[in-house]
Amino acid sequence: MTTKGFVSLVGSGPGDPELLTVKALRLIQQADVVVFDRLVSAEILNLIPHGVSQISVGKSPGKHCVPQDQINEIIVSLALSGRRVVRLKGGDPYIFGRGGEEALVMRQHGIPFEVVPGVTAxxxxxxxxxxxxxxxxxxxxxxxxxxxxxxxxxxxxxxxxxxxxxxxxxxxxxxxxxxxxxxxxxxxxxxxxxxxxxxxxxxxxxxxxxxxxxxxxxxxxxxxxxxxxxxxxxxxxxxxSDELDWFQPDYQQDERVVAYDSFNLARA
Ligand SMILES: C[S@@+](CC[C@H](N)C(=O)[O-])C[C@H]1O[C@@H](n2cnc3c(N)ncnc32)[C@H](O)[C@@H]1O
Missing domain, CATH: 3.30.950.10 (Tetrapyrrole methylase, C-terminal domain)
Structure with missing residues (x-):
């Protein structure tokens, strides 16, 4: 009998990797597979250790996003095969992130899970x-x-x-x-x-x-x-806004473009 895995629904915050919680970073580092959305920033994806499987379920230009039912199936099948799954979401999982729906699916399948809040947009x-x-x-x-x-x-x-x-x-x-x-x-x-x-x-x-x-x-x-x-x-x-402005965006910063296989369960 396969041991059930574990699902962490993790908020990655709005983009700045330094806004990731310590817990989120630890879970990413310990995961077997990370299933992530489009709004998870490239800098945060770069923190996923080499060798950890990555599955993109977000919409990318010219492509359709993976429907929610299919995302649920992916997470469930990974967890039921014993994987430690990090479901990485932009912002906070429970604020317009469909985290509640995914948590309910885990509950329905008897899959143990946790929810890690993130800085919402x-x-x-x-x-x-x-x-x-x-x-x-x-x-x-x-x-x-x-x-x-x-x-x-x-x-x-x-x-x-x-x-x-x-x-x-x-x-x-x-x-x-x-x-x-x-x-x-x-x-x-x-x-x-x-x-x-x-x-x-x-x-x-x-x-x-x-x-x-x-x-x-x-x-x-x-x-x-x-x-x-x-x-x-x-x-x-x-x-x-003017008086309290402090943040200087660095438009010159070269954001690495990271290409990910979309929905590639075979790698997981
Ligand atoms: C599907 S909702 C996800 C919200 C996310 N769960 C959260 O807590 O921030 C996507 C929306 O979040 C907002 N959003 C997310 N990241 C953002 C960012 N870095 N800057 C501005 N808005 C952002 C935008 O309104 C975007 O359309």
Whole structure:
């Protein structure tokens, strides 16, 4: 009888390898196989020791991502064959990372697992762009929402609920719908002058930050040619961005392009 393996659902943070937790690094170093998403940075993938199998299940240009059911099957089959599997995800596994779904699948198959939190994009982009998500006197809370709907359907968001001037709003995956999001927030009552920021590649050498207002954020993002991944932060806290700016992205830094076999179970 084969002994069941073990699955670690590990958050890798938003990109800067130094934001990886000590636990995440140890698990990567001890893994038999690492199954990783597109948003795990090349620098972090470079920390995987030689000889540890790597399986990419993320979307790469011109290719389709591996469907979630298939990702589940891959992890389950690796674990059932006795492997120590690190399921490496961008940011935090339990924040818009489908980590809960994968954990449930492990539970259903009786596979032992653990979850290792990572720095979520909201926290990384906030710190590295000088925008505290909460700031006494400026807001009383923060809300994370997704700006993307399954199968690119129309956004199903209660705009009146999220258009709260006292609450910072962080939008994940909202780049394609940014104009709609800003328009709906204004329609639901947020002033057009509400400060807003879009951050691409937060915490990485390629970080780009666009600061605007709700009325012109979408245009400014197009002008700046921001590409995914982008996190949007809306609220008065954005006004601190210039004063609290400290991070100097190094656009010259040569990011090694690492080519990975996609979904190559044979190597695992
Ligand atoms: C599928 S969600 C994954 C979120 C992830 N689990 C987390 O906790 O950050 C992908 C979205 O996260 C955001 N994101 C991830 N990494 C980012 C980065 N380095 N800079 C800006 N946004 C990022 C973007 O909004 C992107 O569309």
């Amino acid at each position: 909201a926290a990384g982009c906030s710190s590295y762009s000088g925008i505290p998500l909460t700031h006494r006197g400026l807001n009383h809370g923060v809300r994370f929402i997704t700006g993307h709907q399954k199968n690119d359907e129309t956004l199903d968001i209660d705009w009146h609920k999220v258009a709260d001037p006292d609450c910072t709003l962080v939008i994940y995956m909202g780049l394609a719908n940014l104009q709609t999001i800003c328009t709906e927030l204004v329609r639901a009552g947020l002033p057009v002058t509400t400060p807003a920021a879009a951050i691409h590649g937060g915490t990485t050498a390629h970080q780009q930050k666009v600061i605007a207002t709700l009325s012109d954020l979408a245009d400014a993002v197009v002008t700046a040619e921001l590409k995914s991944p982008v996190t949007t932060i809306i609220g008065e806290v954005v006004t601190l």
